[in-house]
Amino acid sequence: MTDIATTQPVPSTERSAFLRASYWLLRHPPVFTLILIVLVCLVVGSINPDFWQVSNLFDILRASVVRGLFALGVLVVLASGGLDVSFTAIAALVMYSVTMLATNWMPGMPIAVILALATFGGAALGAMNGILVDRLRAPSLIVTIGTQYVIRGFLLTFVGTALFMNIPGSMEAFGKLALIRYVEPNGAISTLPAFVLVLAVAAAVTWWMLERTLIGRAIYAVGGSPSVAERLGFSLRTVHVFVFAYAGLLAGIAGIMHVASNRLANPFDLAGTELDVIAAVILGGARITGGSGSVGGTLLGVVLITLVNNVLILVGIPTTLQLAIIGGFIVLAGAAFSIRRRP
Amino acid sequence: MQHDTVAATPARGDAIPAAAVPFIEIRDVHKSFGGVRALKGVSFAIEPGQIYHLMGENGCGKSTLIKILSGAQPADSGDILVNGRPSNGFSPVEALAAGIETVYQDLSLLPNLTVAENIGLTQQLVASSGHLFRRLDRSRMRGTAEAALATVGLPTTSGFLATRIDELPIASRQLVAIARAIASDARLVIMDEPTTALTKREVDNLIAVVNRLRAGGVAVLFVTHKLDECKSIGGRAVIMRDGQKVAEVDVADHSKAELGFWMTGKMLDEARYRQAPKTGDTLIAVEKLGRRAAFSDVSFSVRKGEIVGITGLLDSGRNELALALAGVRPADAGTIQLDGAAVTLKDPGDAIAAGIGYVPEDRLSEGLFLEKSIEDNVVMAVLDRLRGALGLVSARRSRALAEATIADLQVATPDVTRPVQSLSGGNQQRVLIGRWLTIHPKLLILHGPTVGVDVGSKDTIFRIIQRLADEGMGVVIISDDLPELLQNCDRILVMRKGRLAESFEAEGLAEETLYGALVDEARAGAAR
Numbered sequence: 078m079t080d081i082a083t084t085q086p087v088p089s090t091e092r093s094a095f096l097r098a099s100y101w102l103l104r105h106p107p108v109f110t111l112i113l114i115v116l117v118c119l120v121v122g123s124i125n126p127d128f129w130q131v132s133n134l135f136d137i138l139r140a141s142v143v144r145g146l147f148a149l150g151v152l153v154v155l156a157s158g159g160l161d162v163s164f165t166a167i168a169a170l171v172m173y174s175v176t177m178l179a180t181n182w183m184p185g186m187p188i189a190v191i192l193a194l195a196t197f198g199g200a201a202l203g204a205m206n207g208i209l210v211d212r213l214r215a216p217s218l219i220v221t222i223g224t225q226y227v228i229r230g231f232l233l234t235f236v237g238t239a240l241f242m243n244i245p246g247s248m249e250a251f252g253k254l255a256l257i258r259y260v261e262p263n264g265a266i267s268t269l270p271a272f273v274l275v276l277a278v279a280a281a282v283t284w285w286m287l288e289r290t291l292i293g294r295a296i297y298a299v300g301g302s303p304s305v306a307e308r309l310g311f312s313l314r315t316v317h318v319f320v321f322a323y324a325g326l327l328a329g330i331a332g333i334m335h336v337a338s339n340r341l342a343n344p345f346d347l348a349g350t351e352l353d354v355i356a357a358v359i360l361g362g363a364r365i366t367g368g369s370g371s372v373g374g375t376l377l378g379v380v381l382i383t384l385v386n387n388v389l390i391l392v393g394i395p396t397t398l399q400l401a402i403i404g405g406f407i408v409l410a411g412a413a414f415s416i417r418r419r420p
Numbered sequence: 421m422q423h424d425t426v427a428a429t430p431a432r433g434d435a436i437p438a439a440a441v442p443f444i445e446i447r448d449v450h451k452s453f454g455g456v457r458a459l460k461g462v463s464f465a466i467e468p469g470q471i472y473h474l475m476g477e478n479g480c481g482k483s484t485l486i487k488i489l490s491g492a493q494p495a496d497s498g499d500i501l502v503n504g505r506p507s508n509g510f511s512p513v514e515a516l517a518a519g520i521e522t523v524y525q526d527l528s529l530l531p532n533l534t535v536a537e538n539i540g541l542t543q544q545l546v547a548s549s550g551h552l553f554r555r556l557d558r559s560r561m562r563g564t565a566e567a568a569l570a571t572v573g574l575p576t577t578s579g580f581l582a583t584r585i586d587e588l589p590i591a592s593r594q595l596v597a598i599a600r601a602i603a604s605d606a607r608l609v610i611m612d613e614p615t616t617a618l619t620k621r622e623v624d625n626l627i628a629v630v631n632r633l634r635a636g637g638v639a640v641l642f643v644t645h646k647l648d649e650c651k652s653i654g655g656r657a658v659i660m661r662d663g664q665k666v667a668e669v670d671v672a673d674h675s676k677a678e679l680g681f682w683m684t685g686k687m688l689d690e691a692r693y694r695q696a697p698k699t700g701d702t703l704i705a706v707e708k709l710g711r712r713a714a715f716s717d718v719s720f721s722v723r724k725g726e727i728v729g730i731t732g733l734l735d736s737g738r739n740e741l742a743l744a745l746a747g748v749r750p751a752d753a754g755t756i757q758l759d760g761a762a763v764t765l766k767d768p769g770d771a772i773a774a775g776i777g778y779v780p781e782d783r784l785s786e787g788l789f790l791e792k793s794i795e796d797n798v799v800m801a802v803l804d805r806l807r808g809a810l811g812l813v814s815a816r817r818s819r820a821l822a823e824a825t826i827a828d829l830q831v832a833t834p835d836v837t838r839p840v841q842s843l844s845g846g847n848q849q850r851v852l853i854g855r856w857l858t859i860h861p862k863l864l865i866l867h868g869p870t871v872g873v874d875v876g877s878k879d880t881i882f883r884i885i886q887r888l889a890d891e892g893m894g895v896v897i898i899s900d901d902l903p904e905l906l907q908n909c910d911r912i913l914v915m916r917k918g919r920l921a922e923s924f925e926a927e928g929l930a931e932e933t934l935y936g937a938l939v940d941e942a943r944a945g946a947a948r
Binding site for chain 2: 289368
C-alpha cells in the first residue's frame with residue numbers, strides 16, 4: 078500500500094556532487110545570501126585590511142537597526158501574500174509627531190512612553206492599511222502606495238516641515254546608551270549602541286510569532302493560498318489587519334530608533350528607502366508572491382544590503398556604483414531563487 | 421419533495437435506540453443563487469460507517485449540497501440534523517467541530533506548508549474556535565499527523581512530516597488531504613471527485629483507505645460521476661438531477677446504465693464507439709524517441725483515420741511522451757516522420773506548424789484562458805489567418821469561425837462572447853478541442869480528454885473524436901481511463917518505466933488484461 082506514497086517523479090540518475098550542492102543551496106536561499114556576505118567581506122577585507130576592525134562591525138550593526146525593523150515588518154506582510162510600501166511614511170509620521178509632542182508639551186517624557194506612543198500610533202496606521210486591503214479586496218501594493226502618499230502629505234501639510242535639531246533628552250540618552258565599549262589598539266573608542274537590542278528583541282518576537290503561534294501559521298497559509306486558507310477556517314480579515322498592523326508597529330519603533338541614532342527628526346527622512354528594505358527581504362529568501370521567507374534569512378538580507386551600502390566605500394567604490402552592485406545582487410538572487418521552481 | 425421520501429431512513433421516534441439515529445440528516449433543503457434554484461427540496465440521511473455516492477451531472481446541485489454540509493454556505497430553508505438534533509446551518513469551523521470533513525477536488529492543501537502542518541493545523545484551529553492568537557502546539561501537531569498518516573498508509577518519518585506539499589506527487593497529496601480529514605475524529609468524510617487525478621492503482625489504494633475508515637464507523641460520501649468506481653466501491657447512491665434527488669438506491673442492485681439514466685435522464689450507450697474504422701496510409705512514424713530521465717526507445721506509428729490509445733501509470737512516461745509530441749518538452753533522441761517528411765518538434769509552434777494539435781491534460785492551467793471569451797479561446801491559434809485589411813484581426817471572420825466551431829462541437833452556450841469559465845467542464849473541453857480543430861491538424865493528441873467531464877458530455881466528446889477519425893485525422897488519446905480507451909481506440913499501447921511495453925488491439929480486449937499490463941505482468945500474474 079505504501080508504494081503509492083513513494084511514487085516520486087523519475088529521479089535523474091547520475092547527478093554530480095556539485096549539482097547536488099547547488100540544488101541544496103537553491104532550496105535554502107538564506108545560505109546563498111550568507112555566501113554573498115562572506116564573499117563581500119573577503120573581497121573588501123583583502124583589498125583594505127581596515128575592514129577587519131571592531132568599529133566597522135559596530136557600524137554595520139548600528140546601521141542595520143532601522144532597516145532590520147522595517148524588513149521584519151515587510152517579511153510578515155510578504156509572507157501573507159501582501160506587499161507594504163507605506164511603512165517609511167508611517168515611520169516618518171510617527172517619529173515626527175511623537176518628537177514634536179514630547180518637545181512641545183512634555184520635554185521630560187520618558188523613553189518608555191515615547192516607544193509606547195510610537196508603537197500604538199504605528200500599529201493604528203498599519204491596521205488602517207489592513208482594513209482597507211481587506212475591505213476593498215484590492216492589491217495591497219496599490220493600497221499602500223496610496224496610503225503612503227496620503228500619510229506623507231498629511232505629515233508635511235498639517236504636522237510640519239521644520240527639523241527638530243534638539244530632540245527630547247530621553248531619546249538622546251537612549252541613542253547614546255552604549256551596550257559595548259571597545260578600545261581599539263590605536264586608542265580609538267568605538268561603541269555598540271544599546272538600541273541594537275531593540276532589533277534583536279523584535280527579531281526574536283517575530284520569529285516566535287511566525288513559528289510558534291497559530292497566527293504565524295495562518296499568515297503563511299494565507300500567503301500560500303488565500304482561498305484554501307479561508308475554506309479551512311482561517312480568518313482572512315484577522316490575518317490582513319494583523320500583518321499590516323504588525324508592520325506599522327515595527328515601523329513606528331523604527332522611526333524612533335532613527336531619531337535616537339541621528340539625534341534629529343527630519344520629516345523628509347526615510348522616504349524612498351522602501352525598495353531597499355524590500356530588496357533585503359527578497360535577498361533573504363522570501364518570495365515576492367508570498368507564503369515564504371524567514372526571520373533568519375531576512376536578517377541576513379539586511380546585513381548584506383547594509384554591508385554593501387557601508388563598506389564598499391573602503392575599497393574606493395563610489396556610492397553611486399554601490400547601487401548598481403546591490404541591483405546586481407538582487408537580479409542574481411532573483412534568478413537563483415526562481416530556478417528552484419522550474420521542473 | 422417531502423422529507424419522508426427518503427427510503428433509507430427508518431421512521432423516527434422516542435422508541436428508536438440511539439444507534440438508529442443517523443449522523444446527519446437533511447430535510448427539504450432549498451438553496452437559490454440569484455434567480456437560479458440550485459436545490460429544490462433535497463432530503464437524505466447519512467448513517468455512520470456507510471458509504472454514499474452523491475451522483476449527478478455538472479450543475480445538478482451536488483456541489484451546492486456539499487457546501488451546505490461543510491458549512492461553506494448556508495441553506496435558504498430546510499433542516500439539518502446532527503445526531504438527531506437540529507442545527508440551523510453552520511460555519512466551516514462548526515462543521516469541522518461536528519466531525520464533518522471535506523476533501524475538496526482541489527484538495528485544499530496549503531502548498532507552502534509541510535505535511536505535518538497541513539494535517540495538524542485544522543485540529544488546533546477548531547480547538548481554539550477559530551481564534552488565531554494562540555500558541556501552536558507543535559508536538560501535538562506532529563502526533564496528530566503521525567497517527568493520521570499511518571491510517572492512510574503514508575510514511576510517518578520526520579523527513580516526510582517536514583516535506584512541503586508542493587514537493588509531493590499528486591497521489592500522495594490526495595492521501596495527505598484524506599489524512600487531514602480523518603485527523604480530528606471525523607464522523608463523515610466528504611470526498612469531492614477524489615479519483616480524477618489518480619491512476620487505477622492509486623484508486624485501489626484509496627478504496628482500501630476508505631474501507632478502513634468505514635470499519636472505524638466513519639461515514640464516507642463520495643461526490644462523483646464515475647459510474648465504474650461507484651460500482652466497484654459499492655454502498656448507496658444518492659442521485660441528483662436538476663436540484664432534486666431523483667433516486668437513492670443500493671449501488672449493487674442496479675446496472676451502470678440504470679444509474680447513468682437517473683443522472684442524465686437519457687439512456688447512455690456503453691458499447692464501443694469505435695465502429696468500422698477506415699484507416700489509410702501511415703500518418704506519423706515515431707522512431708526510437710527518447711527524453712532523458714523520462715522515456716526512451718519509444719517507436720510507434722499512427723495511420724490516417726486511426727485512433728491509438730497510450731496508457732500507463734503516472735510514472736510510466738506517458739505524460740512526458742505526450743508533451744514531447746506536442747513540442748512542449750521536446751524529445752532529445754529519435755526521429756518523428758509526419759506524412760513521410762521528418763519533423764523536429766522543439767517548441768509548441770513547431771508542432772502546430774507540422775499539423776499536430778495538442779489538447780492538454782490540465783485544461784485549466786495549460787489550455788484555456790478562463791476569463792477570456794469563448795471566441796477568443798477558439799481563434800487563438802489561427803489569429804494570422806484571420807487577418808483582414810491593415811493586418812488587423814477581422815472581428816467578423818473571428819466571430820464566424822468561433823460560431824461555426826461552437827456549433828460543430830455542440831457547445832452549450834447562447835453566446836460566444838461569454839467567458840469560458842461560465843461553461844461546464846465538458847463544454848470547456850469542447851472549446852479546447854475546437855481551438856485545435858481550427859488549425860486543421862493532421863494529428864490530434866488528446867491528453868486525458870474527459871478528465872472532470874460528466875457522463876453526458878463524455879458521450880458527446882467521444883462522438884466528436886470518432887467523427888474526426890472518420891474524416892481521416894489521426895488521433896492519439898493519452899489517458900489512464902481504461903474504459904475510455906477501450907471504447908474509442910483501434911490500438912492501445914501500454915507504457916511502463918519509460919518504455920513502450922505492450923500493444924493491444926482494442927477490439928474485444930478485456931479491461932482486466934489491459935490493467936494487468938499496466939501495473940506489470942509479474943504483479944498482475946501473482947494477483948490472479
